[in-house]
Amino acid sequence: MKFYNRINELKVLAENFNQSEESAVFTVMIGRRRIGKTSLLLESVKGKKYLYLFVSRKSETLLCAQFQKEAREVLGLNIYGSITKFSELFEQLLVYATTDNYTLIIDEFQEFASVNLSIFSEIQNLWDKYKSKARINFIVCGSIYSMMMKIFENKKEPLFGRLTSKIIIQPFTVSVIKDILRDFNPKYRPDDLLCLYMITGGVPKYLELLIDAGAVTKEKMLNYVVRPDSPFLSEGRDLLISEFGRDYGVYFSILQLIAAGKTRQGEIDSIIGKNTGAYLLNLEKEYNLIIRNKAMFSKPESRKARWSIEDNYLRFWFRFVYPNQSMIEMGKFDLLLEYVERDYEQYSGLILEKYFRAVVAENERVTAVGRYWNSKGENEIDIVALNELDMTAIIGEVKRNPKKIDLNLLTDKANSISKELSKFKVEIKGYSMGDM
DSSP states (O other): OOOOOOHHHHHHHHHHHHHHTTSOEEEEEEOOTTSOHHHHHHHHTTTSOEEEEEOOSSOHHHHHHHHHHHHHHHHOOOOOSOOOOHHHHHHHHHHHTTTSOEEEEEESGGGHHHHOTTHHHHHHHHHHHHTTTOOEEEEEEESOHHHHHHHHHOTTSTTTTOOSEEEEOOOOOHHHHHHHHHHHOTTOOHHHHHHHHHHHTTOHHHHHHHHHTTOOSHHHHHHHHHSTTOTHHHHHHHHHHHHHGGGHHHHHHHHHHHHTTOOSHHHHHHHHTSOOHHHHHIIIIISOOEEEEOOTTOOTTOOOOEEEEOOHHHHHIIIIIGGGHHHHHTTOHHHHHHHHHHHHHHHHHHHHHHHHHHHHHHHSOOSEEEEEOOTTSOSOEEEEEEETTTTEEEEEEEOSSGGGOOHHHHHHHHHTTTTTTTTSEEEEEEEOGGGO
């Protein structure tokens, strides 16, 4: 699959490179696995001098031998003798940058913690020593969100405050997903697009897996996802085990409940059998996996939040795959497909709401997009989009079937929050599969 989009990120990376021709630049790029960080970085340095190093879990001595060989082959940097410490190699790379401008990319940077924890402080010392004279475009990237944030945003860590630039990579937008599907299935149906969005959420690697397999219709996508050799079956566990460590069982149980519609902490606590507040906070703040949804216009201190899994693939995995491990272990992939197909329409209807909130956020001139429900959890409105500059608002209802959209009822719901909307020019809109 060809390289798509990332226009804004490429612009920032180009500006950073230009700056590095005069002074050292230190950039960190953070994003979940499969989001396309490496592809983006390699695209950004096409035609430029760069050295790409990947940190794998091996001894520091072996890692240095590998890096030393790559520096010699790519940069022509001859380092005599056998280097056994990364700090020795890094200093030579910084010295090289005092005379030659280039980009140094270190991928899976957080893995240095398993190689030698002191590497981070050694990098800090050397960076402080050489940054005033090295013309280097230094980029590090990592996929374990919690570790990368700790390394660079914890005041107690040595690399805190050293960054010039921070880039957090997000999944592709809805418009890019549509462009990709259109390239490979020009006559796609709305359900094909919705299913692609539901499974991948715009994560480039997942899109590539489906596209390369020719799974460009809803039926082919679902068949591919649940077939015996599908990478989608184990991907959720592979992604999160390294994040959660020994506590993964509790976190998995909470995420399964949220995916099944248990979105309030009280519901989760009663099923888990203990207070899950600390776990929910970790999932939100440390792991960036769930978001706290508050009703639009609610007070900041409101505790009537509903939790949701932000990542579409993980939401799908915890809803359909993780609860059915026994089917997978018994090889009952036909029954797993039947289970997904049985609940597809209801589940995809909820995803459709998220899809259109994303569409409104991307394409409309708005400053805030969310949902509304009253203090009793009733009178729900699927889309409340505000523009606090133009003082306009969109109140929207989302249904798979347009015949089920009742604009009169939606108007009544909007009237129930007339006080909050009194300063806005309000537009009432319905969104259905035909509007995708």
